[in-house]
Amino acid sequence: MKLVGVSLSPYVERVLITLDAKGMLDEVELALPPASFGTPEARAVNPSGKIPYLLLPDGMVLSEGQVIAEYLNDTLSGPDLMPSDPLHAARAKLLARTVDLYVGIQTAPLAKTITRGIRDEAAIELALEEGLPFGLDLLESHITGEQYAVGDAFSFGDAALIPHMFHFLVFLKEFDVDVFTGWPKLSAWWEKNRESDIVTRSHGRMAASLEFFLERIRAAKAQQAS
Numbered sequence: 001m002k003l004v005g006v007s008l009s010p011y012v013e014r015v016l017i018t019l020d021a022k023g024m025l026d027e028v029e030l031a032l033p034p035a036s037f038g039t040p041e042a043r044a045v046n047p048s049g050k051i052p053y054l055l056l057p058d059g060m061v062l063s064e065g066q067v068i069a070e071y072l073n074d075t076l077s078g079p080d081l082m083p084s085d086p087l088h089a090a091r092a093k094l095l096a097r098t099v100d101l102y103v104g105i106q107t108a109p110l111a112k113t114i115t116r117g118i119r120d121e122a123a124i125e126l127a128l129e130e131g132l133p134f135g136l137d138l139l140e141s142h143i144t145g146e147q148y149a150v151g152d153a154f155s156f157g158d159a160a161l162i163p164h165m166f167h168f169l170v171f172l173k174e175f176d177v178d179v180f181t182g183w184p185k186l187s188a189w190w191e192k193n194r195e196s197d198i199v200t201r202s203h204g205r206m207a208a209s210l211e212f213f214l215e216r217i218r219a220a221k222a223q224q225a226s
């Protein structure tokens with residue numbers, strides 16, 4: 001199977017974390033997108049034009065990070081990331097859904113200033129003043145576990161949060177947002193998990209992926225200047 005995307009995308013990275021937690025990283029090959037986001041070429045393979053998408057051996061394409069992660073969780077062996085307790089399962093889904101609906105869209109305009117050199121001041125202001133604090137408030141109310149985000153084992157709740165912590169740490173600090181002061185449950189969860197092997201490997205992949213983008217921007221600037 002081939003997972004198309006880059007680790008800097010938190011949606012791609014959620015899938016990789018799922019595979020890592022199951023000890024199944026070798027089952028899926030990570031491939032760079034063959035065409036730019038949203039172009040007709042990209043849409044011809046995955047209609048949304050976004051990453052990630054999973055190419056199955058029979059040629060079928062699965063899209064949406066959480067859907068892909070759940071499919072791999074269900075079809076590969078290793079620890080189950082969906083808690084068996086229905087309430088814990090609902091809470092893990094709630095965290096993943098909250099990240100997708102309310103958080104990722106707020107960090108995107110901040111990240112784009114660094115990864116693509118696009119600075120949409122209106123979107124940035126709205127995200128910093130309204131969208132992001134609202135999304136973080138939701139995360140804060142949905143974290144209910146002690147060591148982990150929900151229940152007593154690593155779940156999709158943790159897998160959804162970990163890549164966004166990289167974005168919070170790298171991109172929000174450029175805008176003076178401190179996610180550790182106003183959101184104590186998020187901060188306590190991070191303190192307990194930040195040095196885990198899964199987080200270390202995930203953030204290592206994301207840092208390497210960020211460097212790849214920065215190098216591309218530097219090379220384009222150098223070419224323009226010459």
Ligand SMILES: N[C@@H](CCC(=O)N[C@@H](CS)C(=O)NCC(=O)O)C(=O)O
Pocket residue numbers: 008009010011037038049050051052063064065066100
């Ligand atoms: N809802 C999608 C979101 C995926 C997404 O937004 N991916 C970004 C990269 S982080 C993307 O492909 N952006 C390109 C675009 O929006 O055109 C998912 O959960 O997989």
